[in-house]
Amino acid sequence: MALLPPPENWDKEKPSKDEKTWVYIALFSCFFMFFWMIGWHIFGKQNTSFVSYKVNPMEFFQLHSSFVEKYKIGEKNGVPVVKPPPESDVILLARMWSWSPILVLEKDKWYTFHISSLDLQHGFSLQPVNMNFQVVPGYDHVLKFKPTKEGEYSIICNEFCGIGHHLMIGKIIVIADGETPEKYLGEIKTEKNDFAEKGDFNPSGK
Amino acid sequence: MFRKCDITGFEVDKRGEALIKVNAVFAVVFFLVAIIAAFFLVLTRHPTIHLLPPHLYYRFLTLHGWNALLFWIIFFEIAGLYFGSTVVLNSRFSSPPLGWLAFFLMLGGALLINYTILQGKADVLFTSYPPLKAHWLYYLGVLLFAIGALLGVILFFANLVVAKREGKWQRSLPLFTFGLLTAAIIAIVTLVSGAIIFIPTFLWSLGIIDKVDPENYRIIFWGVGHPAQQINLAAMISVWYLISYLSVGGITPSEKISRLAFLLYILFINLASAHHLLVDPAVSPAWKVFNTSYAMYLAVLGSMIHAYAIPASVELAQRKRGYRGLFTWLAKAPWGNPAFSAMFISLVGFGFIGGVTGVMIGKEQTNIIHHNTLAVPGHFKGTVVIGTTLAFMGITYYLIPLIFRRKIVFYSLAKVQPWLFGLGIAMLAISMLALGYLGVPRRHYDILFSNAPFKHEFNPAMWFFWALFVIGGISAVLGAILWIFIVVLSVFFGPKLKGPEDMQIPIVPPPQEEKRNPSHSSILSPGTLTLIFIFFVWFMTYFFLNWKWLSATWYVK
Numbered sequence A: 001m002a003l004l005p006p007p008e009n010w011d012k013e014k015p016s017k018d019e020k021t022w023v024y025i026a027l028f029s030c031f032f033m034f035f036w037m038i039g040w041h042i043f044g045k046q047n048t049s050f051v052s053y054k055v056n057p058m059e060f061f062q063l064h065s066s067f068v069e070k071y072k073i074g075e076k077n078g079v080p081v082v083k084p085p086p087e088s089d090v091i092l093l094a095r096m097w098s099w100s101p102i103l104v105l106e107k108d109k110w111y112t113f114h115i116s117s118l119d120l121q122h123g124f125s126l127q128p129v130n131m132n133f134q135v136v137p138g139y140d141h142v143l144k145f146k147p148t149k150e151g152e153y154s155i156i157c158n159e160f161c162g163i164g165h166h167l168m169i170g171k172i173i174v175i176a177d178g179e180t181p182e183k184y185l186g187e188i189k190t191e192k193n194d195f196a197e198k199g200d201f202n203p204s205g206k
Numbered sequence B: 001m002f003r004k005c006d007i008t009g010f011e012v013d014k015r016g017e018a019l020i021k022v023n024a025v026f027a028v029v030f031f032l033v034a035i036i037a038a039f040f041l042v043l044t045r046h047p048t049i050h051l052l053p054p055h056l057y058y059r060f061l062t063l064h065g066w067n068a069l070l071f072w073i074i075f076f077e078i079a080g081l082y083f084g085s086t087v088v089l090n091s092r093f094s095s096p097p098l099g100w101l102a103f104f105l106m107l108g109g110a111l112l113i114n115y116t117i118l119q120g121k122a123d124v125l126f127t128s129y130p131p132l133k134a135h136w137l138y139y140l141g142v143l144l145f146a147i148g149a150l151l152g153v154i155l156f157f158a159n160l161v162v163a164k165r166e167g168k169w170q171r172s173l174p175l176f177t178f179g180l181l182t183a184a185i186i187a188i189v190t191l192v193s194g195a196i197i198f199i200p201t202f203l204w205s206l207g208i209i210d211k212v213d214p215e216n217y218r219i220i221f222w223g224v225g226h227p228a229q230q231i232n233l234a235a236m237i238s239v240w241y242l243i244s245y246l247s248v249g250g251i252t253p254s255e256k257i258s259r260l261a262f263l264l265y266i267l268f269i270n271l272a273s274a275h276h277l278l279v280d281p282a283v284s285p286a287w288k289v290f291n292t293s294y295a296m297y298l299a300v301l302g303s304m305i306h307a308y309a310i311p312a313s314v315e316l317a318q319r320k321r322g323y324r325g326l327f328t329w330l331a332k333a334p335w336g337n338p339a340f341s342a343m344f345i346s347l348v349g350f351g352f353i354g355g356v357t358g359v360m361i362g363k364e365q366t367n368i369i370h371h372n373t374l375a376v377p378g379h380f381k382g383t384v385v386i387g388t389t390l391a392f393m394g395i396t397y398y399l400i401p402l403i404f405r406r407k408i409v410f411y412s413l414a415k416v417q418p419w420l421f422g423l424g425i426a427m428l429a430i431s432m433l434a435l436g437y438l439g440v441p442r443r444h445y446d447i448l449f450s451n452a453p454f455k456h457e458f459n460p461a462m463w464f465f466w467a468l469f470v471i472g473g474i475s476a477v478l479g480a481i482l483w484i485f486i487v488v489l490s491v492f493f494g495p496k497l498k499g500p501e502d503m504q505i506p507i508v509p510p511p512q513e514e515k516r517n518p519s520h521s522s523i524l525s526p527g528t529l530t531l532i533f534i535f536f537v538w539f540m541t542y543f544f545l546n547w548k549w550l551s552a553t554w555y556v557k
Helices: A017-043 A057-071 B014-045 B054-087 B096-118 B136-165 B175-205 B214-248 B255-276 B285-292 B294-320 B338-361 B375-402 B411-437 B462-493 B526-551
Strands: A052-054 A072-076 A079-082 A089-095 A098-100 A102-106 A111-117 A122-127 A131-135 A139-146 A151-157 A169-175 B002-004 B011-013
Touching: A017 B285, A017 B294, A017 B526, A057 A072, A057 A079, A057 A089, A057 A111, A079 A098, A089 A102, A089 A122, A098 A169, A111 A131, A131 A139, B011 B014, B011 B054, B014 B054, B014 B096, B014 B375, B014 B462, B054 B096, B054 B136, B054 B175, B054 B214, B054 B375, B096 B136, B136 B175, B175 B214, B175 B255, B214 B255, B214 B294, B214 B338, B214 B375, B255 B285, B255 B294, B285 B294, B294 B338, B294 B526, B338 B375, B338 B411, B338 B526, B375 B411, B375 B462, B411 B462
Parallel strands: A079 A102, A089 A111, A102 A169
Antiparallel strands: A052 A139, A072 A079, A089 A098, A111 A139, A122 A131, A122 A151, A151 A169, B002 B011
C-alpha cells in the first residue's frame, strides 16, 4: 500500500512462489557476478594493478627526462620518440596538454608503465583498443601492459584538464618482428637533440 | 492550519503545502536552466556541428551537471520528502520556519553556483577535481546548498517523529514514505561526505590550506557524487510504487520483500563511491571488488526485487479486474494516463538501459573499457534521466491537481509528453553507450582533433550514432520543454480545481477481491515473470558480451 499503512500482519505474510523464485535467481546471479570478478583476477588477462606509489611531480618529471634521454630514437612533431627494451620500466608523463614521450613497443612483450601527471588530473585512454586509466598528480600509477597486436595507437586524454583538454593526444607504436616505427610514424627526426635541455619545458606546467 | 482534501480525503497542513509548492516550483526553474544548457550541449558535442566555442562548451557542461543532476532533483526530492512526511500521514509540518530556512539556503547556494559558473570563474565541471580550482564562492555555494538540503532531510525525520508522537502512524509507515525514509537516510550519509570534502576544498580555494590531495578528494567526493544518485534511485522507486497505486490501484505483491529491498539499499548502496575509482591508483583491487559490488551485489538485488514487484503490482490489480491473458493486463493498462506511461517507460528504461549498463561499468575489470568514455554519461542518462526525471515528471501530473489545485492545461499533449521525452532519452543514452564502446571520451570538445598535434580516427560507425545522438537529444529537449510548458501554465494560469469532478487524471482505487472463479495457479503474475525473464536474458547477454570485449584488449595487470 503505497499511500496507506500496510495491513497489520504484513511481516507475517508469505511471499508468493513466483516472487520467491525470482529473488533466488537474482541472489544467485549476484553471487555469480561477484565471484566472476575474483575469478578474472586468477584466469583473466585484463586486471587493474595492485601497485602504485606516491611521487613528487618534480621527481617524476626527472625520471621522465632520464628515461627519454636513455632510449630516445628521434622526434615527431616536437615530441620525443622512445624505444625502451622489452620487460623494462616505461615512464609516461601527462601534462597540460600533451603526453610524453611517443613510445615504440614490441608486440607480445611486457612493459611496466609508470604513469603520472605534472599538473592536473588526466585520463589515459588508449585507442582504438579502448583501455582507460586515471592519471592523478602525486601518484605513480604502475600498470604492466602487453600489447597483443601491432599498429598505431593513440593516447587520448579523457579527464577534463582545462581549456586545451581536447588537444591532448599522444601515440604508442607497437611493432611486430622485423617492423620499424617509421612504418607507422613516417619520417622521424633523428638528430641528437637533448630533449631535457631544450629549456622550454616548464615543469610547473603553467 | 489544515484543509481536508475533497479528492483523497487527506488532511493537508497548509504551511507544509506551501513549502512543497515552493520547492517543486524551483525544481522546475532549475530544470529549465539544465534543459537550455542541454540543448546547446547536444548541438556542440556532435563533432561537426560545434554550436558553442570550447570554453563555453565546458562552461555549459558544468552548468548542466549542477542544475540537472543536483538542483532539479534535490529541490523536487525535498518537496517529495515534505509531501511523504506530512500529507500522506495526515500530519503537520514540524517547523515551517526551518523549512523556509532550508529552502533559502538551498536557493542561495544554487544561485551562487550558477552565478560563478556563468561568470566563468568555475570552469571545473561538476566533479571539480583538484588541483583544478574554482573561485571560492563556488565552493561556498556548494556548502550552502548541502547544508540547506541536510536541514530539509532532518525536517523530514522531524515530521515523522511528530506524526508518530501525535498518533498519525502506529507500527509501520506506508510503503511510499518508507521508500522516502530510505532515500533520506542515504541522503544524510551523502551530505555529510559532501561536508567532509568540500570544507577543506573551500579552505584551499581561499588559500588557507595549501593542498587537497587529489586522490583523497576523489574517494570522498564520490561518497557524495554517487550516493546522491542513490537518493534519486530510492525516491524514484517510491514514486513508481505511488504511481502504480494511484493509476491502477496497484499494491506490491509482498510488503515484506519490497521493504527488505529498500533495506538492502540502506545497508549497501553507499559503497558505490568505488564506481568512479576502479581504474585509479592508490586503491587496491580487493577494495575495488568489494565496494564496487556493494558487497556481493546486494544493492543490485534490491533493485532486481523492485523491478519485479512494481510491474507485478500492476499485473495483480489488473488481473483482479478480470484481465486474464499473459499480457492483457499490460495492453489494457491506462496508457492514456501520462503518469502511468511515464512510470512504465521509466521502469523499463531504467532496467534495460541504466541498470544493466551500470552493473557492467561498475565491474572492476570491465570498467577499463568504460571509464570516462561517453558510455558513462550514457549510463546515467539511462538511470537519472529516463528513470528519476521521467518518474518525477509523471508524478507531477498528480501533484498539479492535488497540491496546486489546478487543472492540467493541454492534457492531451501531456499524454504524448512521456513518450517524446522517454524515447528521446533512450535514443540519446543508447547512442552515447555505443559511442563509448567505440572509445569516444566524455567531456571532450573535439574528437576529430582538428587542431591537435596528432590525429586519431574513431571507427566510422560512430557517425550513425552521432546522428542518433542528435535526434534523441533534440526530442528529449522538446519533451522536457513541453513538460515545463504544461506545468508552468497549469500551476500559474490553469483553471482552479473546484472538486473531484475536475480531476482529469484518474485515481483508481484498488480492485475488490476477485469474485468469479479465483485462479488457483501458484503463479500469480505470469506476465511479469515473463518480462523479468526477458530482462534477465538481456542482462546476462550483456554481461558476457562485455567480458568478450574486454578480453580483446591488451593484457594488463
